[in-house]
Amino acid sequence: MVADESPADVGAVLETGPEKTTEGKIVAATRKAVGRNHSLERAATGGRGKFRLLVTAAAGERACAILDRLVIGVEAKGWSIANAEKGLAIVADGETVGFMIEEQLDRAPHVITAAEIRAKADYDKQCALADRGIGYRPWREPAIPDYDYAPNGELTLKFDHDYDAGGTRRTFSDGKRQRLDDLVPSMIESLERWSLAVKAKREERAQWKRNAEEQERRRRDHERQVRIEGYRITFLQRQIERQREIDGLSRLIERWERAKNRTLGSASCSSSLAPIAIGSMQSSNRRLLRRASAHSSSWTTISTSTIPRSWTKDRLGVDRLSPL
Numbered sequence: 001m002v003a004d005e006s007p008a009d010v011g012a013v014l015e016t017g018p019e020k021t022t023e024g025k026i027v028a029a030t031r032k033a034v035g036r037n038h039s040l041e042r043a044a045t046g047g048r049g050k051f052r053l054l055v056t057a058a059a060g061e062r063a064c065a066i067l068d069r070l071v072i073g074v075e076a077k078g079w080s081i082a083n084a085e086k087g088l089a090i091v092a093d094g095e096t097v098g099f100m101i102e103e104q105l106d107r108a109p110h111v112i113t114a115a116e117i118r119a120k121a122d123y124d125k126q127c128a129l130a131d132r133g134i135g136y137r138p139w140r141e142p143a144i145p146d147y148d149y150a151p152n153g154e155l156t157l158k159f160d161h162d163y164d165a166g167g168t169r170r171t172f173s174d175g176k177r178q179r180l181d182d183l184v185p186s187m188i189e190s191l192e193r194w195s196l197a198v199k200a201k202r203e204e205r206a207q208w209k210r211n212a213e214e215q216e217r218r219r220r221d222h223e224r225q226v227r228i229e230g231y232r233i234t235f236l237q238r239q240i241e242r243q244r245e246i247d248g249l250s251r252l253i254e255r256w257e258r259a260k261n262r263t264l265g266s267a268s269c270s271s272s273l274a275p276i277a278i279g280s281m282q283s284s285n286r287r288l289l290r291r292a293s294a295h296s297s298s299w300t301t302i303s304t305s306t307i308p309r310s311w312t313k314d315r316l317g318v319d320r321l322s323p324l
Contacts, residue, residue, distance in 0.1 A: 026067075026071050026081055026088070027051065027064050027067045027068055027071065029049045029050045030045060030050045030051045030053065030064060030067065030088075031060075031061075031064040033045045033050055034053060034055065034057065034060030034061070034063070034064060035057070035060070037056070037057045037060065038057060039056075039057070040056060040151075041056065041151075042054050042055055042056050042102075042103055042151055043055070043056070043057075045087075046086055046087035046100075047086075047087055048083050048087070049083065049088065050087055050088060051067055051087055051088045051101070052086055052087040052088075052098070052099070052100040052101070053100070053101050053102075054100065054101070054102040054103060055101065055102070055103040055151075055155070056103055056151045056153075058151075058153065059103045059151065059153050059155060062155065062181075063101045063103075063155055065181065066101065066155065066157070066180055066181055066184070067101070069181065069184045070090075070184050070187060072184075073184050073185065073187070073188040074090055074092075074188070076188075077092070077188060077191075077192070079091055079092050079093065079191075082096065084096055084098050085098075086098060090191060092191040092192065092194065092195040093192070093195040093196075093199075094195070094199075095194065095195040095198045095199065097159055097160065097162075097191060097194060097195075098159070098160040099157060099158060099159045099160060100157070100158055100160075101155055101156070101157050101180075102155070102156050102157075102158065103151045103152070103153065103154070103155055103156075104151070104152055104154040104155070104156055104173070104174070105149040105150060105151055105152065106149065106150050106151075106152040107147045107148070107149055108147065108148050108149075108150070109146070109147060109148070110144070110145045110146055110147050110148045111148065112144060116142065116144050119142040120141075120142055120144070123138055123141055123142055126138050154173070154174040155173070155174055155180045156171065156172070156173040156174070156180070157171070157172045157173075157180060157183075157187065158170060158171050158172075159171075159190075159191075159194070162194075162198065164197060164198045164201035164202065165194045165197045165198055165201075166197050166201070168190055168193050168194045168197055169186075169190045170190070170194075172186065172187055172190075
């Protein structure tokens with residue numbers, strides 16, 4: 001594992017020059033692509049195996065020299081260069097950071113050209129004919145810019161925007177008192193802060209997600225517990241109601257017994273009808289006893305932890321537990 005270098009140490013390593021590192025090979029494809037641009041306009045370079053540049057041929061060699069120094073600083077920190085979606089990027093402490101070097105533009109008042117004068121004259125002529133009913137009015141007036149923009153040779157390096165990096169510096173430019181070539185140690189230092197900020201933000205999001213999942217789990221557990229307690233209370237209330245119904249059946253049987261005894265002891269009951277009345281009462285008593293016994297045994301064997309799903313009524317009007 002390579003030890004971290006301070007900005008001062010990185011500056012010292014930069015003095016070793018390209019020949020003592022591998023950055024010459026890394027920047028070679030980019031340098032070759034820049035050399036193919038022979039116009040005075042800026043040309044974009046990028047893609048697999050190349051750094052992202054937007055420079056003219058005149059500023060291209062200096063941009064590649066800055067890339068050489070940047071790769072030296074990256075290697076001194078033990079970081080690496082890897083292919084990303086748009087081109088080569090820096091992998092700083094496991095965090096991939098893309099960047100681009102762009103040549104700045106100077107703005108000057110636009111000087112109208114002869115072609116623009118002719119286009120404007122043709123437009124005015126067609127509009128005049130259209131007003132007289134001859135032909136059609138052109139869709140739009142020829143665009144003549146207010147300013148001209150020309151590359152000025154000054155370079156700017158911009159790291160790709162990342163909200164997780166917070167306020168870490170991401171733009172380094174040529175200025176009156178500084179050159180981009182000399183800002184490589186500051187770039188390395190900024191990349192180090194960048195990677196730390198991104199890691200901290202990622203951990204913060206992961207912790208927030210874990211807390212949210214834990215709160216959701218507790219909420220579901222609480223709702224489930226409340227639902228189960230509700231089922232248990234309903235179940236116990238039903239048991240109490242069944243017990244009351246069974247007690248009512250028992251009292252009804254007692255009344256039948258007393259009525260039977262009174263019937264047997266009544267002197268007005270004829271001897272021929274007595275056996276029939278007694279048999280009918282005994283049969284009714286047996287049926288009531290069987291039903292009361294069935295209800296009592298079925299409810300006493302049910303565990304209080306059972307959660308009822310639905311309730312129905314039997315032919316006696318007594319509720320009975322019926323699972324779905």
